[in-house]
Amino acid sequence: MELMPLVRIVDDDVSFLKAIARLLRGAGFHVKTFASATDFLADMEPDLPGCVLVDLQMPGLSGLELQEALAKAGHPLPVIFLSGHGDVSTTVHAMRGGAEDFLTKLAPKKDLIESVKRAVARDEGERTQRNRQKALRAPFATLTPREVEVLEHVVQGKLNKQIAYDLGIHERTVKLHRTAITTKLGVQSTAELMRLWIAVRGSET
Amino acid sequence: MSWVTIIWSMEAAICLTLAGIHYLVWLNARKMFAHLLFSFTAVGAAGVAVCELLMLRSESVEQYGTVLWWTQLPLWVLIVSITWFTRFHLRAGRPWLAWTVTVMRTLTLVFNFFATPNINFKVITGLHHNPFLGERISTPEGIAHPLDFVAKLSSLLLVVFLVNAFTEMWRRSELQRDIFLAGSMIFFVTIPTVETVLVQRGVIQSPYLISFAFMGVVLAMAYALSLDVLRASQLVVQLQASEAGLRESEERMTLAAEAGNLGIWVNDLVRQEIWATLKWRELFGFSASETIDRGRILQCIHPEDRARVDQTLSKVIARGGSYESEFRLLLSDGKIRWIASSGRVEFNGNGRPSLLRGVSVDVTQRHLAEFELQQQRAELAHFSRVSMLGELSGSLAHELSQPLGAILRNTEAAELFLEESSPDLEELRAILADIRKDDQRAGAVIDRMRSMMKRRAVEKSMLDLNVLAADVISFVRRDADLRRVQLALEPASSLPPMRGDRIQLQQVLLNLLLNAMDAVSDSSPDRRRVAVRVQYVDSRVEVVVSDSGSGIPADKLAHVFEPFFTSKQSGMGLGLPISRTIIEAHGGSIRAQNDPDGGATFFFSLPVVQEGNAS
Numbered sequence: 011m012e013l014m015p016l017v018r019i020v021d022d023d024v025s026f027l028k029a030i031a032r033l034l035r036g037a038g039f040h041v042k043t044f045a046s047a048t049d050f051l052a053d054m055e056p057d058l059p060g061c062v063l064v065d066l067q068m069p070g071l072s073g074l075e076l077q078e079a080l081a082k083a084g085h086p087l088p089v090i091f092l093s094g095h096g097d098v099s100t101t102v103h104a105m106r107g108g109a110e111d112f113l114t115k116l117a118p119k120k121d122l123i124e125s126v127k128r129a130v131a132r133d134e135g136e137r138t139q140r141n142r143q144k145a146l147r148a149p150f151a152t153l154t155p156r157e158v159e160v161l162e163h164v165v166q167g168k169l170n171k172q173i174a175y176d177l178g179i180h181e182r183t184v185k186l187h188r189t190a191i192t193t194k195l196g197v198q199s200t201a202e203l204m205r206l207w208i209a210v211r212g213s214e215t
Numbered sequence: 216m217s218w219v220t221i222i223w224s225m226e227a228a229i230c231l232t233l234a235g236i237h238y239l240v241w242l243n244a245r246k247m248f249a250h251l252l253f254s255f256t257a258v259g260a261a262g263v264a265v266c267e268l269l270m271l272r273s274e275s276v277e278q279y280g281t282v283l284w285w286t287q288l289p290l291w292v293l294i295v296s297i298t299w300f301t302r303f304h305l306r307a308g309r310p311w312l313a314w315t316v317t318v319m320r321t322l323t324l325v326f327n328f329f330a331t332p333n334i335n336f337k338v339i340t341g342l343h344h345n346p347f348l349g350e351r352i353s354t355p356e357g358i359a360h361p362l363d364f365v366a367k368l369s370s371l372l373l374v375v376f377l378v379n380a381f382t383e384m385w386r387r388s389e390l391q392r393d394i395f396l397a398g399s400m401i402f403f404v405t406i407p408t409v410e411t412v413l414v415q416r417g418v419i420q421s422p423y424l425i426s427f428a429f430m431g432v433v434l435a436m437a438y439a440l441s442l443d444v445l446r447a448s449q450l451v452v453q454l455q456a457s458e459a460g461l462r463e464s465e466e467r468m469t470l471a472a473e474a475g476n477l478g479i480w481v482n483d484l485v486r487q488e489i490w491a492t493l494k495w496r497e498l499f500g501f502s503a504s505e506t507i508d509r510g511r512i513l514q515c516i517h518p519e520d521r522a523r524v525d526q527t528l529s530k531v532i533a534r535g536g537s538y539e540s541e542f543r544l545l546l547s548d549g550k551i552r553w554i555a556s557s558g559r560v561e562f563n564g565n566g567r568p569s570l571l572r573g574v575s576v577d578v579t580q581r582h583l584a585e586f587e588l589q590q591q592r593a594e595l596a597h598f599s600r601v602s603m604l605g606e607l608s609g610s611l612a613h614e615l616s617q618p619l620g621a622i623l624r625n626t627e628a629a630e631l632f633l634e635e636s637s638p639d640l641e642e643l644r645a646i647l648a649d650i651r652k653d654d655q656r657a658g659a660v661i662d663r664m665r666s667m668m669k670r671r672a673v674e675k676s677m678l679d680l681n682v683l684a685a686d687v688i689s690f691v692r693r694d695a696d697l698r699r700v701q702l703a704l705e706p707a708s709s710l711p712p713m714r715g716d717r718i719q720l721q722q723v724l725l726n727l728l729l730n731a732m733d734a735v736s737d738s739s740p741d742r743r744r745v746a747v748r749v750q751y752v753d754s755r756v757e758v759v760v761s762d763s764g765s766g767i768p769a770d771k772l773a774h775v776f777e778p779f780f781t782s783k784q785s786g787m788g789l790g791l792p793i794s795r796t797i798i799e800a801h802g803g804s805i806r807a808q809n810d811p812d813g814g815a816t817f818f819f820s821l822p823v824v825q826e827g828n829a830s
Contacts, residue, residue, distance in 0.1 A: 023617040025653055029624035032646065036631035067613050069696035094616030115620030119627040 015130045016060035020044045020076065021092070022068045026115070030063070037123050039130075047071035047079075056085040059137050061110065061129035066093040074103060081108070086136065088129035146210050149195045157194075160187040164200070165207045218348040223268035226430055230261035233437045240444065249304035249443075253436050255296035260433045262289025264426035271352040271422050276339045279355055280332025287327040287334065287366075293429060294320045294373055297400065300436065301380050305393055308380030316376050319369035326362045334360050335415065345420065354422050359415055370408040377401045396439040403431035475576065482509070482571040484532065485563070498554065498577055500546055517543035517551065532568050535560045541578065553582040589673060592796055599793045600667045600722050606729055610694035614660050618653035625650050663690060666718055673716045673800075677824070680713065680720075680749050680756050681706040687724045688747060691732070699740040700732045705748040711823040713756055715801045720821075723794040723805075727760040727817045730790065734764030734815060755803070756823055761816035766809040775807050794819075 017039045021027045024045065031041045040060070044050040047064070048071055054062075062080070066073040077089050088110035093101075101112050110132065111125040153161065156177075163173040170188070174181040197203045234257035241250040266286040273279040298316045301308050327334035339357035346352075381397040407425030414421055469492075472479055478495025482488075489507045491499075499515050501507055509528070516524055520542035531538040537559040544552040558573030604611065625646045632638045632646075688704050695702045728745060735743040744763040749756065767775060776795045798805045803821035810816055 023621070025649060025656075026617050026621040026624070029621040029628065029649065029653075032628035032642075033624045033631065036628045067609075067697055069699075072697075092620075094613035094620075115616045116623055119623075 013057075013059055014040050015134065016040045016042055016055065016058040017063065017126055017130070018042050018044065018050060018054060018060065018087075019063045020047055020050045020068075020073075021063075021065040022046060022070075023065070026065075033119065034123075034126065037126075039126065047073070047076040050076065051079055051083075054085070054087075056083075056087070059130070059133050061088040061090060061126060061133055063090045063092055063126070066091050066104070077104065077109065088133050090125055090129055143210065146206065150210065152194050153191060157187050157191050160184060161191055161203075161207075164188065164191070165204060217350050219271055219350050219352065220268065222348075223264050223271070223426070226426060227261040227264040227268075230257045230264065230430060230433055233257045233433060234261065237437070237440060240440075249300060250440060252296045252300040252303065253433075253440055255292055256300060256436060257433050259289045259291075259293030259296060260426060260429040262286075263293060263429055265289075267423055267426045270355075271347075273342070273353050276342060276355075277332070279342060279353060280336065280339050283335055283355075284327060284330075284333040287324050291320050291324045294369065297404070297432060298373060298376060301377060301397070301400070304440075305380060305384060305389075305397060307383045307387075307389075307397065308376050312372065312376040312379055316369060316372045319365060319372055323366045323369050326365055330360055330362065334366055335363050335411075336360055343420065345422075347422065352422050354414070354420065356417070363415075367408070367412065370404075370411075374401065374405055374408060377404060392439060392442060396435055399435035400432050403428045403435065406431075472574075478575040480573050480575065482573070484560075484568050484571060495575055498552070498575055499544065515544050517545045519543070528571075531558070531560055532571060535562065535568060551579070552577060553579040589800075592800065593671065593673060596719055596722060596793055596797060597670050599726070599790055600718075603722070603725055603729060603790070604664065604667055607691070607694055610691075610697055611660070611664060613697075614693055615657055618657040618660070621653045622650050622657070625653075667722070669718075671718065673719065675714050675716055677712045678715050678717055678720065679710060680758060680821070681710055683717065683720060684724060684747055684749050684758060687721050687728065690721075690725065691728050695732060695745070698732055698736060698743070700735055700743040700745055702728075703744070703746045705746065707749040707751050707756070710749065710751055710756060713821050713823045715821065716797075719797045720801070723797050723819060724758060724760070726790040726794050727819075731760055731762035731764070731815075731817075734762045737765070738763060751823075752820070754823060755820040757818055757820040759816060759818050761810060761814060763814045766813055766815045767807065769809070772807060772809065776805070 017034055019027060019030055019034070019041060021030075021043075022045055027043045027045065031043050034041050042055075044053070047068060050062070050064075051071075062076075064073040064076055071079070073089075073091055073093075080087060080089065089104075089108070090111045090113060091104050091109055092113055092115055094115055104112055110129045113122060113125060150158075159177060160173060163176060168176070170181050170184045174184045177184070192198070192203060195203065195206060197206060234254040237250040237257070238254040241247055241254065244250075263286060266282055266289060269282045270279055270286075273282060295317050298308075298313050302310065302313045323334060332339060336355065336357040337360045339355050341356045342353040343356060344351045344353055377397065377400050381394070381401055384394050384397055406428040407423075410419075410421070410428075411423060411425060413419045414423060471477075472492065473494060476494065476498075478492055478498045480489060480491035480495050483490070487508070489509070489512075491501070491507060493503055496503060496505070496507075499507075499512065501511075513521055513525055524540060524542050527538050527540050537557065539555070539557040541553065541555045544554055546552055554575050555578045556573055556575040558571055560568045561570040561572065563569035629643055629646045632643060684704055684706065688702055692702060724747070728747070731745040732743075735745060742763055746759075746761050748759040748761075750759065751757070776791050795805050798819050798821070801821050803819055805817070805819040807815060807817050
């Protein structure tokens with residue numbers, strides 16, 4: 011089931027919050043507003059896709075601190091910073107922390123909406139990617155520890171005889187393990203197994 | 216020439232001389248009535264002396280009788296003038312007694328006129344010829360006249376009148392000299408009164424010697440009068456000296472007034488006249504001969520100061536005391552002249568204000584210098600305000616961008632809604648209301664910034680420091696929030712108003728608050744506290760700003776108000792010196808201290824406006 015992306019907005023200024031929520035709703039987004047970073051962290055619904063727009067300067071937890079807290083919690087929502095004025099050191103700091111974008115409060119509507127769209131799209135892409143990885147990786151979880159050992163040797167391009175020697179088992183046993191691996195992972199050939207391995211590994215690095 | 220003739224003639228001559236002298240004195244000073252009365256007395260005494268001589272030397276009873284008859288005339292003059300001399304000169308004795316003496320003596324004279332040979336004798340039977348000073352003199356013998364008692368009574372009344380005058384003067388403890396005079400008069404008047412009685416009764420065989428006694432009276436009177444003349448002449452000398460002194464001091468004062476450029480004026484409040492020195496006229500632009508009145512003076516004063524000066528003058532005239540005032544004159548060429556004026560009201564005997572004396576001086580130069588200094592101070596204060604705004608620019612930009620951002624987003628949202636086929640009008644109305652609200656919010660921020668940024672002259676008005684402190688707190692609230700500083704305000708429960716420049720005093724408090732927030736920035740967020748307290752202590756408003764920082768190093772505490780002394784990397788070191796200048800220009804004081812539990816506290820106190828002195 012396809013989930014609607016949710017745009018979360020965090021700002022201590024109620025009036026601004028109301029205005030920007032109006033605009034983004036008008037532009038067709040699902041929007042949820044928070045008056046402080048603490049409120050947001052308590053009720054952010056991390057499973058819903060989307061992004062966060064956050065005021066850089068807030069009493070209590072600031073925008074940058076919210077970004078850090080989000081990263082620590084392992085919820086990789088894209089963060090767009092809104093600031094009254096662009097000062098270089100905070101911008102750099104925010105971008106290093108993986109900010110999706112950095113906008114002034116008076117940025118043009120086009121920039122704002124594009125930025126939100128981009129963030130939502132990225133989150134979507136990342137979530138799809140993450141889901142695909144998850145799907146790819148799922149069969150690996152069914153392998154026994156010995157089968158994993160055999161697989162690691164196989165993807166290094168070793169022959170059955172070498173593997174048997176390295177693991178101190180019979181060559182026939184190696185063959186049996188290889189059959190179990192290909193069956194469990196649903197691949198037809200060693201070449202196909204290699205491609206699958208690279209896809210899973212590649213996404214991890 | 217016989218001794219008797221010589222002595223009696225000399226006596227008469229002395230009396231006449233004295234009479235002449237004092238008559239001349241009276242001619243020169245008609246108000247000195249005593250001298251005229253005295254000349255009468257002396258002439259009377261001289262007459263009595265001449266008559267007495269003639270009696271002593273008379274050879275027949277008829278001759279003696281005639282001379283004695285004539286003697287009543289000088290005696291009348293003598294006694295009446297002595298009486299009224301006592302009344303007028305010594306201002307003593309009962310007036311009715313004086314009148315009785317006068318009437319009795321006049322009666323004596325009238326009766327004598329019709330008596331033969333005179334009022335003293337009904338008939339003179341013979342003359343005794345006795346030796347006296349080696350000569351043969353005559354003394355009468357005869358029967359006393361039945362009306363003789365009138366003459367005796369009048370003499371006795373004179374004695375009574377003089378005794379009455381004497382006791383009155385004694386009670387009034389008058390000048391010893393005058394009491395002595397009165398005493399001598401009693402003494403010398405009593406002698407002949409007693410003697411005539413004794414001679415007539417034949418108790419003593421002696422000629423009438425009353426003229427000598429009267430000469431005693433004359434001499435005593437002459438002595439007293441001449442002392443008066445002497446004193447008068449001394450007074451004249453003294454008066455001349457003091458007049459010269461007065462002229463001298465007047466000249467000195469004029470010189471001093473001219474040197475000090477002082478204009479002096481006197482307002483006669485009874486006659487409504489104003490007199491002023493040339494210098495004063497020059498200051499106010501009047502010519503030397505123009506008549507001046509209060510209305511014309513007020514007309515010279517700058518319209519903005521006129522009512523105030525008028526009130527000050529009216530108040531001081533009504534209540535008395537003195538005043539000091541500074542005001543501007545608007546000269547005919549359109550220029551301004553500053554005048555400092557002070558004056559005092561003087562009262563007459565009935566407690567009514569009679570005179571208003573004043574001094575005015577041109578203080579334009581001082582005002583120009585003060586104005587220049589004030590401008591420099593204002594310039595510096597402005598500079599300091601702008602640099603403080605720089606410190607606050609982050610939070611100010613944020614405060615401004617919030618409403619502006621909200622307006623922008625609302626506008627964009629409205630545009631989006633309008634693109635729909637059937638826009639939600641309710642929503643659009645709500646958007647417009649929000650836009651207006653945010654616009655006003657942005658306007659307020661801009662106003663606040665502009666009031667701090669503006670170059671402006673000092674502008675004093677009535678202030679409530681509780682309100683002022685609350686305004687400044689709201690100004691930095693955002694900045695404090697961002698810096699995680701807890702700001703607390705403790706206003707005074709009741710506060711009299713004070714007079715001052717709102718922006719400059721806000722600036723002082725703002726400066727102290729920013730410093731305090733800087734002081735706590737190194738502490739952990741939960742210990743960043745800044746407190747502002749307004750209190751009313753010893754008739755002064757005190758504002759106290761304390762922080763929970765680490766305090767001011769002891770060796771630097773004494774120097775914090777010195778220019779270019781700063782602990783901040785970005786500071787100019789001008790904030791506190793400018794604050795001090797501002798506070799002192801308001802008649803207040805500012806100080807700093809370290810708190811026992813760490814942290815620093817800054818105090819500034821300002822005088823309040825006393826009741827009834829709100830001008």
